[in-house]
Each structure stands twice: as structure tokens, then as C-alpha cells.
Amino acid sequence: MVTNQQQSDEVLARLAATGDRAAFNELVQRYCRPLAEFAAARLTTFQDAEDIVQETFLRAYTAMGSFDPSYSLKNWLFTIAYRLVVSEYRKKRPDRLSEQAAEALTEETESASPQSSWLWNEVRKMKTSDHDILWLRYKQDMEIEDIAAVMGKSASGIRVQLHRARKRLAKKMKGADNHTAAFQNGTVCLERTHS
Amino acid sequence: MICQYYRSMIEKQADTNHAIESPQLTAHLQQCSACRDYREQLTVLGIQLQSQPAYEISEDQLQHLQAAVMEQLSDESLGQAALCGFTQPKPVTRFHIIRSIAAVLVLAAVAGLSFRVLIPSTSTHETLPTPSQMTSQFSAAMTFPDQLMQSEIQSLRNDTKRMISFLRKCTPSSPAVTEVLVTETDSEEKVN
Numbered sequence: 001m002v003t004n005q006q007q008s009d010e011v012l013a014r015l016a017a018t019g020d021r022a023a024f025n026e027l028v029q030r031y032c033r034p035l036a037e038f039a040a041a042r043l044t045t046f047q048d049a050e051d052i053v054q055e056t057f058l059r060a061y062t063a064m065g066s067f068d069p070s071y072s073l074k075n076w077l078f079t080i081a082y083r084l085v086v087s088e089y090r091k092k093r094p095d096r097l098s099e100q101a102a103e104a105l106t107e108e109t110e111s112a113s114p115q116s117s118w119l120w121n122e123v124r125k126m127k128t129s130d131h132d133i134l135w136l137r138y139k140q141d142m143e144i145e146d147i148a149a150v151m152g153k154s155a156s157g158i159r160v161q162l163h164r165a166r167k168r169l170a171k172k173m174k175g176a177d178n179h180t181a182a183f184q185n186g187t188v189c190l191e192r193t194h195s
Numbered sequence: 196m197i198c199q200y201y202r203s204m205i206e207k208q209a210d211t212n213h214a215i216e217s218p219q220l221t222a223h224l225q226q227c228s229a230c231r232d233y234r235e236q237l238t239v240l241g242i243q244l245q246s247q248p249a250y251e252i253s254e255d256q257l258q259h260l261q262a263a264v265m266e267q268l269s270d271e272s273l274g275q276a277a278l279c280g281f282t283q284p285k286p287v288t289r290f291h292i293i294r295s296i297a298a299v300l301v302l303a304a305v306a307g308l309s310f311r312v313l314i315p316s317t318s319t320h321e322t323l324p325t326p327s328q329m330t331s332q333f334s335a336a337m338t339f340p341d342q343l344m345q346s347e348i349q350s351l352r353n354d355t356k357r358m359i360s361f362l363r364k365c366t367p368s369s370p371a372v373t374e375v376l377v378t379e380t381d382s383e384e385k386v387n
Contacts, residue, residue, distance in 0.1 A: 025265060032261050033252065041250035050260055057264045117247035137210070138244035144210050163206055166240060 009073035017064040024064070028057055031074065035081050038135060041124065042085050052088060056081040078140070078150045082132065089128065122172050130165035133158060197223070198230055205234045209241055329355055 005026065007015075015023035035056055040049035059080050060067075067076060123131050129151070136142045136150060144162070148155040201223045208215050224231050252260075 021265075021268070024268070028261055028264050032264065033257055036252050036257065036260055037250050040252060046252070046256065050263065053260055054264050054267055058267060061268055117249070119243055119247050120249035123244075123249070134244060135249065138241060139249055141212055143212060159206075159210060162210065166237070170236070170240065 010069040013064060013067050013073050014069055016061070017067065024061060027060075027073070031077050032057075034140060035077060037139070038078070039081060039085050041120070041135060042128065042131065043088060048088060052081060052084045055084055072146065074140075075142075075146050075149055078136070078142075079152075082150050119169075119173070122169060126165060126168060130161065130168070133162050134165055134169075137162060198227060201227070201230050202233055205230065205237060208234075209237050 007023070007026070009027065009030070012023045012027050016027060032053060036049055036053045039052040040046050043049050043052070056077060060077055067073070123134050126134075132151065133147055136147045137144075142150070144158050145155050147162075148158045151158065201220055204215075204217060204220050224234065
């Protein structure tokens with residue numbers, strides 16, 4: 001007999017749509033961590049990330065009946081989470097807060113990712129969309145088309161932005177020689193040289 | 196220029212999870228060390244981004260979160276909503292009833308106003324003077340040289356013009372309107 005752990009996402013989604021709570025629980029087990037890490041890396045507190053993940057699964061659960069199994073469930077969940085994260089980020093943008101609150105938020109943000117590597121901390125300092133693209137590409141192994149679907153942008157736009165983000169990251173790494181000790185070659189240079 | 200083309204190809208390879216084999220690229224990489232370095236650097240950056248921790252939540256946090264997610268779905272009626280693809284309807288409160296009544300009143304007022312503006316009532320037509328009456332009024336007014344009477348005449352003429360323009364809008368091809376227009380023109384000539 002095939003257990004829930006062995007089932008594909010799409011089969012579990014179909015089962016969950018018929019009210020199978022065990023199937024939905026299996027989906028929660030699979031995607032809770034990536035969604036929580038994505039939201040936590042993007043937002044300021046883990047509490048915010050928890051809210052996002054709970055809301056994502058709640059929305060997915062209530063709309064599971066309308067989910068088309070021909071699409072990727074992972075992309076669908078990340079699309080919901082991404083939209084919620086963007087909405088949450090807009091609400092708590094530092095420029096909309098008072099000076100004191102913004103200062104507290106900045107301190108919180110800087111200490112929010114103690115386990116992050118220097119490289120990912122640098123990514124966090126980049127534009128939020130650059131961060132999201134790099135995260136989805138390298139932490140979730142998503143293809144360009146999938147990232148475009150999640151973020152609601154064109155694939156060509158995502159491709160260009162990913163290239164630029166990598167270039168900016170390489171520049172930062174080049175400029176910070178002290179930190180590049182952890183980096184394998186220490187001479188990353190993604191600048192195009194014409195020959 | 197050639198390198199630029201091949202570097203675009205290298206980036207495409209880096210952007211996909213499937214291996215893209217290209218004999219041309221392989222041949223170019225064998226002879227171009229700059230592009231070889233470029234590919235290596237891109238690969239290293241990718242590996243670093245994949246392997247280095249970005250934000251990792253602890254096992255305790257994860258279990259707490261999973262429990263919280265499943266707990267919020269524990270309501271049976273919510274589970275039934277998932278079957279149909281819609282959320283549970285909210286209970287109707289007194290506020291909802293008052294809001295609905297207010298909305299109906301506003302809609303009725305707007306509809307009534309629109310009806311009044313767009314379709315004039317029959318009583319308006321009844322009070323309008325006929326073209327011959329208007330002509331006689333004009334003729335009578337012309338016989339009084341008094342200043343006050345002149346302003347009255349002017350006012351009457353303005354009213355008539357407004358009425359004509361209104362009639363033009365309502366029934367542009369009506370013979371009655373044509374008659375009024377002719378009479379009005381004649382009156383103007385007389386005044387001049």
C-alpha cells in the first residue's frame with residue numbers, strides 16, 4: 001500500500017481537496033520549512049513569518065478544491081506566500097514607520113538571521129526582489145519560468161534581474177576581501193569582458 | 196562578441212536545472228580561458244548560494260509551526276469548505292442589516308434622481324407654452340418700451356432659448372421644434 005509520504009504533491013492535493021486531513025498534513029510537513037524560511041528571510045521577525053505560513057496554508061486549504069493538479073503545488077504555495085510576504089512587507093516598510101520604530105526594526109533585522117552566512121546576509125541587503133529571485137533559484141531550485149510565475153513577472157525580466165543580481169553580488173564579494181576567505185576562489189568576477 | 200554569445204549560453208545553463216549540451220560551447224571553452232573562468236565563477240557562486248545557510252529555523256520552531264497550522268484547520272466546517280472551494284459564510288449581524296438597508300435607500304435615491312433627470316415628467320410638458328403662445332408673448336412684450344419690460348423680455352427670450360435647446364436634445368427632428376425655431380428666428384429679426 002502506498003503511504004502519503006510516497007505520494008506526489010498533486011495526488012496529495014487531490015486527496016486534501018476531498019477533505020483528507022492526513023494528506024494535507026503531509027503537504028504541511030513537506031512545505032512548512034521552505035515556506036517558513038523564505039518568509040523569515042524576507043521579513044523582520046519569525047513571528048511575522050509564522051503568520052505568513054499559517055495564512056498560506058489556510059488559504060491553500062480553503063481553495064484546494066479549485067486547485068488545478070496540472071500545475072505545480074509547490075509553485076502555487078510559494079505564489080500565495082510570496083503575495084502575503086509582499087503585502088506584509090509593504091505594511092511594515094521602514095519608511096512608513098516612525099523614526100524610533102524604524103530604528104528598532106533595523107536592529108531587529110540585523111539580528112534576525114544569526115545563522116545566515118555572510119553571502120546570504122549580503123543578499124538580504126540587496127533589493128527585495130533580487131533576494132527573492134536568488135532565494136527561489138538557489139534555495140528552492142526553481143526554474144526561471146517558475147520564479148516568473150510565482151512573482152507574477154515575465155521570464156525574460158526574471159532572467160535579466162537574476163543576471164544583474166549575481167553581478168552585483170560578485171562585485172560585493174570582490175570588494176570585501178576579508179569576507180571572501182570563506183569563499184572558494186575569492187576572485188569571483190562575473191563582469192563580462194568582450195573579446 | 197563571440198565570448199558574449201557563449202557567456203549568454205553559460206548563463207542559460209546556470210539558470211536551468213537541466214543540463215544543456217552544446218558542442219559549440221564545449222569547443223569554445225577548450226580554447227577560451229576567460230570564458231572557462233567565467234563559467235567556473237558562476238558555478239562556484241551557485242554552489243555557495245545553494246550550500247550556505249540563509250535562514251534556517253530550528254526543529255522546535257518547525258514543529259510548533261506545523262502544529263499551529265494544523266490546529267487552525269481543526270474546525271470541521273472549514274474542512275467542508277475546502278471541498279467546495281469557498282470559505283465559511285460569516286454570520287449576519289445587525290450591522291449587516293443596517294448597512295444593507297442604507298445601501299438600498301441610496302440606490303433608490305440614485306435611481307429616482309436618474310429617472311428625473313433623464314426622463315422629464317409629463318407635467319413639465321404640460322406647463323410648456325405652445326409656440327404660438329410664445330410668439331404672442333413676444334409680440335406683446337415688444338409693444339412696451341419700458342426698461343423693466345425690456346429686461347423681462349430678455350429674460351423670457353433666454354428662457355425660450357433654453358427651452359429650445361432642451362427640445363432639440365429631446366426630439367431633434369420634431370416638427371414642433373422646427374416651428375419654434377422658425378418663430379424664434381422671426382422674432383429675432385423683428386427685434387433687430
